[in-house]
Amino acid sequence: MAFPRNNFFDPATLDSYDWVINHTDAEGPSRPSTLDFEGKKEQRSRFIQGSESTIGFVGVEGDGEPLRLVLTGRVLHRSQYVEFWKWREKKNSFYFTDFDGQEYEVTMVGLEFTPLRASYNPADPSMRTHTFEYSMELVVLNIRAGDLFDAGVEA
Amino acid sequence: MPMSNTMRSRWRYHQHIAQAQGVSSSDYRPSARVFITRGHMRHFDTPLPTATRKKSSGRNRRGLWDEKYAWGGRPGEFLKRKPGQNKDGDGVLRSAENLGPTEIDHISNISITNSLGQNGIGTASVTLANAEWEELENSGFFYHVLREGFFGPTYFGDDIAFLFDEKDNFIGEDSPLELANSSFTSDGKRLSGLILPNRKIEIFQGYGDELQRTFVGLIDTVDIQTNPSQIVINASDFAKTTTIFGANPRYVDRYPVSFGDKAHWRERAERKKAKRSEFSQKLHIPNTITLVKDLTNIVGYLLGWSGFWDFKTIRAGRIGESLAKDLTGPRKHNAVFKGENFDKGTYFIDGINQLKEMLGYTFYVTPEWNPDRGGSARFQDPDVYAPIYSPYSVGMPYFTPHNIWTRQQDVEQVTEKDILINANLTYDLTDVRKNMYMTNSGLKNRKGRPRSLGWSSPHSLMSGVEQLLFLNIGEEYGKIQLEEDELRILVRMIGLVSMMQFAQGSITMPGYPGAMINDQIDLLDTVLGEWRRFFISGFSSNMELGANSSYSTTLNVNQIDNYVITRIKNQIEEITGKNFAANMRPKIKKTSQQ
Numbered sequence: 001m002a003f004p005r006n007n008f009f010d011p012a013t014l015d016s017y018d019w020v021i022n023h024t025d026a027e028g029p030s031r032p033s034t035l036d037f038e039g040k041k042e043q044r045s046r047f048i049q050g051s052e053s054t055i056g057f058v059g060v061e062g063d064g065e066p067l068r069l070v071l072t073g074r075v076l077h078r079s080q081y082v083e084f085w086k087w088r089e090k091k092n093s094f095y096f097t098d099f100d101g102q103e104y105e106v107t108m109v110g111l112e113f114t115p116l117r118a119s120y121n122p123a124d125p126s127m128r129t130h131t132f133e134y135s136m137e138l139v140v141l142n143i144r145a146g147d148l149f150d151a152g153v154e155a
Numbered sequence: 156m157p158m159s160n161t162m163r164s165r166w167r168y169h170q171h172i173a174q175a176q177g178v179s180s181s182d183y184r185p186s187a188r189v190f191i192t193r194g195h196m197r198h199f200d201t202p203l204p205t206a207t208r209k210k211s212s213g214r215n216r217r218g219l220w221d222e223k224y225a226w227g228g229r230p231g232e233f234l235k236r237k238p239g240q241n242k243d244g245d246g247v248l249r250s251a252e253n254l255g256p257t258e259i260d261h262i263s264n265i266s267i268t269n270s271l272g273q274n275g276i277g278t279a280s281v282t283l284a285n286a287e288w289e290e291l292e293n294s295g296f297f298y299h300v301l302r303e304g305f306f307g308p309t310y311f312g313d314d315i316a317f318l319f320d321e322k323d324n325f326i327g328e329d330s331p332l333e334l335a336n337s338s339f340t341s342d343g344k345r346l347s348g349l350i351l352p353n354r355k356i357e358i359f360q361g362y363g364d365e366l367q368r369t370f371v372g373l374i375d376t377v378d379i380q381t382n383p384s385q386i387v388i389n390a391s392d393f394a395k396t397t398t399i400f401g402a403n404p405r406y407v408d409r410y411p412v413s414f415g416d417k418a419h420w421r422e423r424a425e426r427k428k429a430k431r432s433e434f435s436q437k438l439h440i441p442n443t444i445t446l447v448k449d450l451t452n453i454v455g456y457l458l459g460w461s462g463f464w465d466f467k468t469i470r471a472g473r474i475g476e477s478l479a480k481d482l483t484g485p486r487k488h489n490a491v492f493k494g495e496n497f498d499k500g501t502y503f504i505d506g507i508n509q510l511k512e513m514l515g516y517t518f519y520v521t522p523e524w525n526p527d528r529g530g531s532a533r534f535q536d537p538d539v540y541a542p543i544y545s546p547y548s549v550g551m552p553y554f555t556p557h558n559i560w561t562r563q564q565d566v567e568q569v570t571e572k573d574i575l576i577n578a579n580l581t582y583d584l585t586d587v588r589k590n591m592y593m594t595n596s597g598l599k600n601r602k603g604r605p606r607s608l609g610w611s612s613p614h615s616l617m618s619g620v621e622q623l624l625f626l627n628i629g630e631e632y633g634k635i636q637l638e639e640d641e642l643r644i645l646v647r648m649i650g651l652v653s654m655m656q657f658a659q660g661s662i663t664m665p666g667y668p669g670a671m672i673n674d675q676i677d678l679l680d681t682v683l684g685e686w687r688r689f690f691i692s693g694f695s696s697n698m699e700l701g702a703n704s705s706y707s708t709t710l711n712v713n714q715i716d717n718y719v720i721t722r723i724k725n726q727i728e729e730i731t732g733k734n735f736a737a738n739m740r741p742k743i744k745k746t747s748q749q
Contacts, residue, residue: 011293061184062703092299092300141299
């Protein structure tokens with residue numbers, strides 16, 4: 001049985017793309033803390049006739065930042081390189097399902113490639129002497145299925 | 156400005172965080188909602204109230220803002236059409252659902268400023284992201300497309316013919332502003348032509364689901380920016396109608412209307428009645444004279460003509476009445492305010508400003524009244540005369556509501572230790588005078604020689620520095636003659652203003668939706684252990700929404716010295732022989748029952 005592949009699906013055109021090679025590392029989904037304190041401690045002093053006394057913190061929390069996925073890996077096939085750029089240029093959101101079955105509606109906000117010299121790339125005859133490392137950033141618009149969906153997390 | 160108990164507790168106990176992510180019932184993070192309404196400004200089209208036409212017609216006083224004019228056409232025509240129909244049959248939605256407030260999303264920043272300067276006009280600035288994820292569906296799959304410029308007033312989407320020929324002439328079916336565009340909010344409201352100048356804008360701010368209206372006014376400018384796509388809306392409150400909108404055609408080139416003293420004309424009527432026969436008793440008052448009881452009545456008319464439905468004027472009482480008489484000039488029997496005494500100016504605000512200076516009153520617009528209609532104008536004396544009354548323990552600043560003399564329930568009490576972010580005060584004696592002398596042509600001693608009245612600051616305050624002030628009231632105020640009592644009050648009021656310059660500063664705290672000028676705040680000086688009362692002469696609030704939320708309010712304050720105020724109050728009451736507070740309230744005429 002083949003190892004499950006990451007998948008892109010475009011609901012607007014019903015196009016589907018199975019990644020040739022999955023990503024190797026991932027960050028996220030993550031939602032950093034937005035709790036902040038109003039002012040700085042040294043600024044929150046009060047001056048009346050030369051006196052000074054420190055006043056306590058006043059905590060303020062912001063809205064949750066959108067969930068983000070950052071995927072990094074290596075591309076050995078020219079077709080995957082071209083496909084990634086196609087999906088990067090999509091004007092509409094699309095679905096991303098990873099090998100674990102976590103399904104998100106995402107938009108790709110970042111895609112960076114680094115060409116790497118290779119002495120011999122047996123995967124694709126058309127690019128024998130180089131491969132790519134990539135970093136892909138996805139912003140989640142909706143959680144469609146998976147653990148976060150079960151947990152009731154809102155994107 | 157009052158706040159709800161819920162809002163107060165969320166602010167007071169600084170619960171500015173979401174206690175449980177995603178659970179709205181316990182989400183107290185700073186929040187705001189902004190509504191924009193298409194509509195049409197209304198001014199009084201009532202004939203001027205004059206002596207013969209004393210009462211303005213009630214049916215025309217619908218309010219400052221009228222949504223029924225939103226889609227053009229004649230008044231009343233709109234209501235006869237069925238929803239979806241219109242005169243041209245062009246399919247443009249004109250149903251009632253398109254009227255009323257439309258909420259604008261994606262707000263990133265709201266800042267509001269108001270102060271007793273700037274003609275009493277408060278300003279607001281709202282920044283929102285000009286983009287929307289529009290939801291589409293294909294074969295049961297839902298997805299989103301980013302529509303940049305979605306909130307722009309001329310946004311037309313992808314499916315509208317918005318064409319130009321090679322000579323750059325528009326060849327579409329309709330003008331851009333009339334396009335039935337494809338941008339609808341989630342509740343079906345049209346956004347086309349919505350964010351444009353002179354639309355009504357309302358801002359609600361608060362914490363979590365507890366919101367309070369903090370601003371209502373009209374959009375001044377709309378700044379549409381790209382990269383990132385955002386719209387900056389600059390708005391002014393409804394006091395703007397007294398300036399830009401308030402160019403009064405009645406004032407052009409001539410003074411068709413003069414204001415006359417009602418009490419005087421009544422006396423004159425009585426005199427003539429005694430002289431004339433039964434058939435000629437009716438007093439002839441020219442149509443160009445509007446009789447008023449008080450100077451504040453003039454402000455009422457000016458506000459009415461500029462379009463205000465809700466205005467509250469607190470009668471000047473004794474002081475105002477006597478000043479009104481003196482405005483009439485040396486010929487007291489002709490009790491009409493002459494142009495040289497009362498320059499109506501080009502705009503309504505000119506007259507209001509002049510009366511404001513005469514009476515020492517404040518003029519500003521507050522959003523708290525009548526949420527259906529708009530802001531209400533306030534023309535009243537500054538609340539610096541409120542008696543000092545601090546029933547609360549040390550370390551508890553609290554806010555007082557608008558009130559003169561009489562004490563109402565406190566609006567807010569907090570401990571300074573945990574809620575204030577910054578309090579910065581500057582003590583400056585430059586504008587304070589140790590002694591002040593006033594003269595007036597009518598002020599003479601027993602031998603008939605001119606003399607002056609004096610006022611002195613507390614000795615300890617000036618530390619022996621001699622700073623004097625001499626004022627000739629006769630020259631300053633158009634050679635009016637004041638009674639000695641009035642001059643004595645005036646000299647102390649000027650002294651009070653001088654004292655208010657003594658300590659000025661700013662107090663910053665977490666966003667306080669109830670902040671309003673003319674309120675007061677008490678602050679404990681922790682070093683001296685003294686309460687100091689401050690008058691709020693201006694405020695500004697800034698709210699950042701989104702991931703890095705913050706909401707703070709800065710008050711510009713002037714210290715009111717307890718000792719001086721109490722002394723002035725006592726002296727005024729001593730002079731007038733009455734409770735001064737009673738004179739400051741509107742007088743209610745009692746009719747005798749038989």
